[in-house]
Amino acid sequence: MLKIILLGYVHGLISSRRIAKACENNILFMSVSGDVQPHYTSIAGFVAKMHEQIEPLFTQVLMICDEEGLIGRNMFAIDGCKLKSNASKEWSGTFDELSRKKAKLARASKRIIERHQAQDGLGEELVTQDLNQKTKLDKSADKITAFLATHQEKIGSQGKPVKSNITDPDSAKMTTSIGTIQGYNGIAINDHKHQIILQAQTWGSVGEQQTLQPAVTQLKQQLDKHSSEHTIKFTADSGFNSEANLAFMAQSDFDTYIADNQFRKRNPLFKDSETYETEQEKRRLKRRNGKPRLFTSDDFHYDEATQTCRCPAGNEMWRSGINVKSHHQEYTRFCGYLKDCKICQLQQQCMRKPPMKTGWQVQFKNGDSRKN
Template identity: 20%
Template sequence: MGFIEGQDRAQVSLLPPSIEDYVAPEALVRVVDAFVDSLDLSELGFERTVAAATGRPGFRPDDMLRLYVWGYLNQVRSSRMLERACWRDLEALWLMRRLAPDYRTIAAFRHDNPEAIVRTSAAFVQFCREQGLVGGHMVALDGTKMRAVASPKNIAGAERLARDIAHTEREIAYYLDRLDSMDEQVAQGFGDQPTHREAFGDAIASLQRRKDRLAKRQGELAKREESVLVFGEPEAKPMGYAHAPKVPAYNLQSVVDVESGLIVHHDVCNDANDSHLLHPMSVAAKEVLEADQLHVLTDGGYSNAVEVARCEDEAIIVSAPIKRGAMNSEHFRPTQFVYDQESDTIRCPGGYDLRRSGIHTRGRAVRYRTPGCKTCSLKPRCTSGAQRTIHRLIDQGALDRMEARIYADPSLMRIRRCTVEHPFGTIKRMSGGGRFLTRGLRKVKAEAALSVLAFNILHAVNTFGAGKLTGAG
């Protein structure tokens, strides 16, 4: 029995295959082609949608958009790799109709149209809504850190820059002393100039350039009035998890529809903390879905009382656990003090009522105390000070209602985890482990939009089928 043999490369075909035969009817690339074909690129804000009357003809923007969306779907994001794909990948040959723009032209398209690319990603969500593929009543919100282009070595603060400058000055002084010592030996007749004198001079010049560069960074840091700066990528911030080393990164936020699993809204920011992002992300998702009321599932990182209260004012219900700080286990925890809304008092474990004694306007909190601490037998278990003080946030009621929903239905956190974590894993796998290729928040947002669009297309095809999308497109 022999082996399966391929065709002879020198065999001449009577009728060569057409480009259409290169791609299967159910291929994902056909969905990309149908979606881009349905867009009005001028309305989305793409440049050069109308050919110029003079000059060399350019590539159509819809062809460039097709290439980028297909590339992000197939983990091909670099402009140079996309250029190679146009020559050797059958799907790219079919999609571009044998066009092969050079990598500079490909990179320029993403560089010149970041806002239009973001609107394109949003257009696919609206396309899915029009087809009835998005539920729009319950969503899950979360964020993840995505690496920036800059190296962690470019993270520096005022203290580190001063230390590096001092170290560089010591090295310069060392080489200068060595040169002085050589000159003294020559003057005393102990030999000719050493052969490595020129190397010492080059080292001093290199160190001086390094010192000038560090001094320039010092001035830039002082001008921006920031404690730490990522040089080469100033809009990125050092971010990390727990005690892990901080790396230059951006914060990618996404809102995922629970029913369909599609990302209905996303954004990129350089805030390492999520606590102030609940309200803007939730309101934006509500506007995208055009919903009268929205239920948002999220984690404890978003448990900001002010943000939760603002969401309630916008008819947005938030379900999440409260993020609580660490406390000495020898004393009663704040959760053991029961608040009574009617009397505006807090009942302590010793049976005393703590009453208002002041307001912290900066922290938006009310201070509660009781004179009963002086005679309470449980005082050693409550505080080591003269009196126990309990602070209750002005919007604490919104947090309590938020946490009560979790206790009433613990499955909400499982739904949140299964809904919002999966897209991040897929996006990071498709983006080289979760790293952007461009610099600056404006361009990074375009990259994130392409990644989100690629995920939504892939998920929609896997969930609803390619026919549902191509037929509607």
């Protein structure tokens, strides 16, 4: 059974139904299984219930790789990806949201009965259709009731309830480059010498940053079984950067390199790259549903020496206030001329609504070193 499952994973078949189907019509699977066609429920049950027996086999594989000198122990890298779960986002929600959904289903079912009582002359076909719909609604409500009675609500890192999924309670809603999915964070740590994976796990209810510490802890437990003569380097991308992770890795024995979230802005290769700026703008427009980027004070040309300011469109602004106090700070405030703002082509990036009484206002902290 394990051979069949691993062969399926190698060929991108992660569904138990698809693996079972491959055992019926794929010559490779038929050869490995001895021409036995296991039911998909048997495959799913094996994966779910036999993980404690399967895990030591992978440990033995790593020990053999180590004995053959395939693991260098000089540099490790961690990375992750989002794995889609075989569960619908429709069945996700906090316990409060699921309770409201259950009540909504009950009201919809009740309305069907009330309509039948008020209209005795409904046709047989319509009655049958409504009764089938009522059965589905009642079944969904019972599914939610059973889940709420047998599971405890998940609490996030900030102490607030997080969404659970009725079909797959271990999974979570995650934002990816292709939209929001119901799935897992898949994390792997590999060795640089032959790209052998030493740690691979999935987490459902935590972000990518939170997976670094448990993954590294388990890696250290494996390495402690064997002595290492070299200082181990450890690399990670900006997705794992956080103050907690930096503090944790500083206490480890690894020479760690983790990119921060602003490194592209400091790198001149990215600053002068039209491709990077174009793709970054495409991602931003996709997140904002095509809405243009709003200007900030950094987009205005402020000359502190002459106390003048020009807007991004190049129009002069008039100083509307000096030493304006806000949040215990003093600012100099400028305002655009209404006649300019009304006809400006960049109006949507300045103001949420068309200007009626005044133009765009911007303020600069006194002592700001920026120049025109």
